[in-house]
Amino acid sequence: MDATTAPAPVPAPLPEGRPRVAVVFGGRSGEHGISCATAGGVLAAIDRERYDVVPVGITRTGRWVLVEDEPERWRITDGRLPEVTDAHGAEVLLPRSTEDTELTVVRAGAVPSVLGRVDVVLPLLHGPYGEDGTLQGMLDLAGVRYVGAGVLASAVGMDKHYMKLVLAGQGIPVAPYTVLRPGAWERDPAPWTAAVEALGLPVFVKPARAGSSLGISRVDDLADLPAAVAAAQEHDPKVLVEAGVQGREVECAVLGGRDGAQPRTSLPGEIVVLDPEHAFYDFEAKYLDEDGVALSCPADLPQDVIERVRDLAARTFEAIGCEGLARVDTFVTEGGDVVVNEINTMPGFTPYSMYPRMWEATGLAYPDLIDELLQLALARGTGLR
CATH class of the missing domain: 3.40.50.20 (Rossmann fold)
Incomplete structure (x- = not known):
């Protein structure tokens, strides 16, 4: 058939x-x-x-x-x-x-x-x-x-390696990267060190399949690379090394459309790390140091850049076949270019998390956001769709 x-x-x-x-x-x-x-x-x-x-x-x-x-x-x-x-x-x-x-x-x-x-x-x-x-x-x-999200979109969103492959295949800009597959670093670190050096420093070393900034290190000196790889491998044997992008960290919340309509996007929000003890927006900065970061929503950006962020967020959501909700993290460069960092198919959802805060700034309160997500799921059929 x-x-x-x-x-x-x-x-x-x-x-x-x-x-x-x-x-x-x-x-x-x-x-x-x-x-x-x-x-x-x-x-x-x-x-x-x-x-x-x-x-x-x-x-x-x-x-x-x-x-x-x-x-x-x-x-x-x-x-x-x-x-x-x-x-x-x-x-x-x-x-x-x-x-x-x-x-x-x-x-x-x-x-x-x-x-x-x-x-x-x-x-x-x-x-x-x-x-x-x-x-x-x-x-x-x-x-x-x-x-x-369903099985495929959840899996793609979780694995930063395949996420980048899918997004790049759809013409969505992502940062340059290399992937250290399980066992390859241990067999011979030399070619991987050369590949990382070619990206230019600094780089960010990440577990390929983890979130909440667990196991992520910023590397400014290649001598620190082995320790960074080891830290990432505590969470995942596959490691992604990404070129550092000079830009502002700007996020956008996405909500699935009703009855087949286009996905909806929030006003973007920006993360500013205030405490110099945090080299980037790491686990402690996200969850344990409320005074170490500032979460600005809506982000102070020119209108054309805001529209570009929202458009890329919606395109990213659709590129992986996402459903329901996602948070799309981007970098906005000095020249106004927007690069997608990653998509989170189940972002942090406390009242103070960026996803609900961005919807709050856009006019959708936290309890109403939860209700909308449940209604989207109830209206969705089971099985293939």
């Missing part, structure tokens, strides 16, 4: 009454704590008159557990990141087929109990084993709706 005669997928029926949302967070990646903090913000803001909410945490070992529906429990407190642990006890079993959309809870020494149907999953996981298409694939297998 060829593509012209293949039947279109049949969308699952929309739920009646108040939809039940499984808010899933935590996970096995190094961004576990940030995922929990994101969940704290969402649990506090989601409209309980419109949605039934079931918070489900994933421990660092991958166990799914029923957790407290207490937003304050999942905040960053005194620099300490929250965590999902086995102490929560009750294990959650996922739907087993497209005909079974119920969650089952298993408690030690007790008969398994049915928690109820799930109409949509809000997967607030960052990094591998959640943001990279793995969770999305599992939900697709079970025929469960979810917020955000």
Whole structure:
């Protein structure tokens, strides 16, 4: 059967009454704590008159557990990141087929109990084993709706190497880079050192498949390259080395369009690192040092540059086949050129994160943004689309 005669997928029926949302967070990646903090913000803001909410945490070992529906429990407190642990006890079993959309809870020494149907999953996981298409694939297998990008877009967005290949193939400007594949550096670092030197210093050494600036180093001297590679490999055996771009760090939030319409873009925001202790917008600057950075939204840019950022953000979103939401990070050079740094298919989502702050500045409040994302997911059919 060829593509012209293949039947279109049949969308699952929309739920009646108040939809039940499984808010899933935590996970096995190094961004576990940030995922929990994101969940704290969402649990506090989601409209309980419109949605039934079931918070489900994933421990660092991958166990799914029923957790407290207490937003304050999942905040960053005194620099300490929250965590999902086995102490929560009750294990959650996922739907087993497209005909079974119920969650089952298993408690030690007790008969398994049915928690109820799930109409949509809000997967607030960052990094591998959640943001990279793995969770999305599992939900697709079970025929469960979810917020955000599908399998392919999630995987491409997570892997900075393939993200750059896809974007460059669509004519979207990206910074020059080289990729250190697993084992290649250990076999012979000389050709890779030469490739990095050819990029020009400084360079940024990054895990290819990680977020929240984990494992990233700025290298101004080639003597520091081995240590930077080792730091990145703590998070991912594949390492991306990117030429430094002289420019302002400007981000733009993207929201999927309704009923097949074009994606919507926010006013751009700019990150300014104030504390000289931070060589760039690293993990500590993002989450643990509120006074070390300034987040300016909307960014103070000429109107034509603002439009260029928004246009590139929408094109980037469409280039990888993204759905729901994404944050597109760019560099704006002194001459007004815009270079795409990366796309995040599940950006940080606390009330203070750049993604909701940019929408707030554009006129869409945090609770309304969450509602819009859930409505987009509920209106989206399951299966191929």
